[in-house]
Amino acid sequence: ETGVTQTPRHLVMGMTNKKSLKCEQHLGHNAMYWYKQSAKKPLELMFVYNFKEQTENNSVPSRFSPECPNSSHLFLHLHTLQPEDSALYLCASSQDSSTDGQFFGPGTRLTVL
């Protein structure tokens, strides 16, 4: 595997379910990110991790809980989501500077019923 991988690619869940999204990067990068992409809205930054430490939580509701056990893996734990949380969730990684380009995974298409 190369680049940034995300699993699952598609997920349908009820509002009472608990699920997790997984992201893995094979680029040796030190920073990882979660973004949300909804129709008619710009890509929204959710969380930033630098060297496994969370450096930004962009006012994300607590029903989204990130976890970064090491610099290659990033999880997004989902609990009691709302239908408006349905979106494409994208993971990205970059080296360690704000001027470094980011490399995105293919995303997880999430539908909350």
Next chain:
Amino acid sequence: TQLLEQSPQFLSIQEGENLTVYCNSSSVFSSLQWYRQEPGEGPVLLVTVVTGGEVKKLKRLTFQFGDARKDSSLHITAAQPGDTGLYLCAGARLIEGGGADGLTFGKGTHLIIQP
């Protein structure tokens, strides 16, 4: 809150024509990045511009960063059907002491090149 205004939102032109996409903000960014996204996939990095006034070329694509580092443009020469896609500009904040940071994205330009 830093905002990036991208224009136009939609553009449909004939193969062989030229086009320019604009990305504007009232905020200063440490870098401006351009991405292209295809349906069902994540954005793919095209270029990063860092220095005010910088111009970078990628085959038929020319990227420019404004002198004040608040705006950028993407110019495509002799567009081809393979250029069809969603083009996104994204700005990185200035961070004291360095370090990685999340990006602020524009809404994107949906580009269609008709054969």
